[in-house]
Amino acid sequence: MNLLTKRFQRLAGKGLLIFSLIAALCGCSLEPGLLNETAAPPPQGESLLRVIFLDVGQGASQLLIAPSGKTMLIDAGNNDNEQTMLDYLHKYGIKRLDTVIGTHPDADHIGGMDKVIDETEVGNIYLPKASSNTKTFESLLKSIQRKGLKVKTAKAGVQLDLGEGIKIKMLAPVKSYEDSNNMSAVVKVTYGKNSFLLTGDAESQSEKDMLASGADLCADVLLVGHHGSKSSTTLAFLKAVKPRYGIIQVGKDNNYGHPTQTVLQRLKKQGVEVYRNDLQGTIEVDSDGTKLTIQTER
Template sequence: MIKQRFLKLSKNAQCWIILFCILCCVIGCSSASLSVTQNDFVVHYIDVGQGDCSLISCGGKYMLIDSGEEEESKNVLEYLKELRIKELEYVVNTHPHSDHIGGMHKILSEVDVNTIIMPDICNEITEYNKMVDVINKRKITTIVACAGNVYSLGGSIFTILAPNSNEYENINDYSVVIKFDYQDTSFLFTGDCENISEYEMVASGYDLGSDVLKVAHHGSSTSTCESFLKAVNPTIAVISAGENNQYGHPHASVMSLLDRYNVECFCTKDCGTIIIISDGTGYSVIKEKEISRACACYKIRV
């Protein structure tokens, strides 16, 4: 595999190739700036197959939203290690399904975490119980997600928008939904919230408007209703779904709706890990698989 050979290169070689690849990939994207500073707002939509995991950085502070399945924890930990991240200001467990929190117990065991945000719902699955055991063992501060609460991460502000009830029949609707505002740009993270939760957020009158929408439930047909998409009015949508997944995610109806509203869509099954960088006025999109192709071309030339 090209990616494996690339990782065996010296650090200096990696730096030069990454610089070359980023220049190749960013040209033509909606552009903020080619340079990345510590104050920029950066989101890594990490490819964890048929699961969910997002890393957010701003002002030298970091948040991890979900972890993917347990077997993906090694890849996520390696990703954090490569970025030299030893401490997470926040970890958000959107809801207790294994494709979102399955590997979280391993991450919490190895990385220092200041605060965990999670919904007030449990699920007696092995992965959830392991995670709770580590939280208790390491005495990590845990906050129940409460709609309307506002927090900061570096120079950004994030607001909890859901859940808005504690009586859902479907665990997905307990998903923690977060909107980040960074200067003039905004990002919405939705977990696996379904239509009921989406309708509640629209009816509550929240400011849902966001430049970038993390599409709920891997692009399932039970999420991303039209009224919610209208309220968010994104320019870009990101979907986390595995290649050849058994659920057919993302669903054709969701893709059609996004297309009808002229939303540019990026999916991890096609792009690999997706990185969006905002300088507060605009943003750039970098796709892992384009970097891999650029690296392959570069290696052939040298």
Template sequence: MTGNFYKRVLLAAVIIFTLMIAGCAGMEVSTGPDKSVSSRQQSDSDLKVHFIDVGQGDSTLIEKDGHFMLIDAGERDQGPTVVSYLKEQGVKKLDYVIGTHPHSDHIGGLEAVIKAFDVDKIIMPQKAHTTKLYERLLNTIDEKKLKITPPKIGEVYELGDSTFQILGPNRDYGDNLNNWSVGIRLDYGKTSFAFFGDAEKGAEDDMLANGFSLKADVLKVSHHGSSTSSSGPFLDQVSPEYAVISCGKDNDYGHPHKETMDALQKRNITVFRTDQLGSILAVSDGSKVTFPGQNKGSTNDSKTKTEESKSLTREYVLNTNTKKFHLPDCKLATSIKKENKETLKGTRDEVIKMGYEPCKSCKP
């Protein structure tokens, strides 16, 4: 009987030991899938920033964890293009729509977008405009029973697992609509993106002084690369590794201007341009930013494109009194006194070398 007892004890010990091994094995099996799921979720939850090609205008779609934000939508005729692009990306609802400022090349397509999608929040500056296009946009917002949220400096919003902070506008800029642009810095993990609409140097100075961080890995270059924006101190403070310029091919404004391209090149910033590459995608995994399908040769391509634009000959109207030059259809050009008005056919650089400055209204 004693022998049978010890046999039973030994058998029980073997069974318990076997169960313990099986249990440990089971734990290892369950841990493996958990880790792979976590890795897969991290990959699926990358922050994606789409710089949409809308010609001479701006439009950016940001997506994170199934949440979407749209910044601007190009001219009115680009509305269907933006709507189609958003649907291709699986957008059914927009958490945020930001209309940076009332110029048509930024808010023109928003009417079509707001009609096509449900929108949670619309952020626009408190600067009214008298154009029919702007009034149509306001009517559409009313029809959808939406309200406009004015930008408040320093306020932070969530987009999935990312956040963005309002950095501009900082004050009343009168009739300078560009400086009314809503500026934001978007953060995900250790990476950041900066968007400032068409903010010019005056607004940039205010953002430099407001105490909030401007540092970003990617800068959406303000005002399509115009020399009225992207001052040296501002670029130094943002200190991006990459810059994206949204502009139209062979546009009438000569964007991006040589001064801006030189400033970016001087700082070894890699440049991507929609007029050369079409729509551009940037992806952040929280640690680094990549541009799938693009290469760093884009900076050299941009330089070549800029050199070509320097030789573009066109007609300019000169004001010999104010030493400003304008495009022929500029409203300020038509008001120049006859004795102070001259017409010149040449390149933009040639006019600047003659001592003239570009008009801030038509931005030749």
């Protein structure tokens, strides 16, 4: 048993075991817009749910700001994104995160989360029941411990609160898997007629089990699984989701070949309009409960 394993077990004994999954929004229609790179004031007009796909390079992070003012952060990019994440929170005026979700232990999803927890007031934190013997994961656990937070399990069936009118439910992981990607928390967010499905790095096995579970997967906006890897976004899953828009969180010139042509062609054939962080920077999708508006950084 190595030192990291012993440390993890000590933390786990203090109620810091890790779990997975979140839930999301439901809806339709959309109009492109332009996001101001230097400032991000709340949009004017009706009460909006803002779902912001932050540009963190070859990683993933989504910030949700509800009409109620409640906030949720799902993932926080890689280790070198710590200051970037703090800058984003400052830019969007975030002083408190009511809910934080780490979809799974991979560094490109939880790398910046330790600093976010250190520097921001946090209500609840959810992690899947998956661990990793890495310094990145250990650092996250230490930050959770220092803040006196108790980790709640992210798994299918968990429901979350972002205020009146918003329904958030975790659809995965449905069961336990050896592969940490398949342990990813998958969250469906519904606001009025609009919906979002945020999938982390969930791969084909998790997708298959979500389909078998009978969960309502239909969503207007799909966070394309695993940065557009061919191991995710199977045709059966895509047909069940029936998204109008697909968001791919991916970095420029990455070494993984993400997003793959296989997935891009599959999305195209299904009539999905694709937005990508590597091409358009931060992508914000706003919902008034009836229609969607998309703003991009570039």
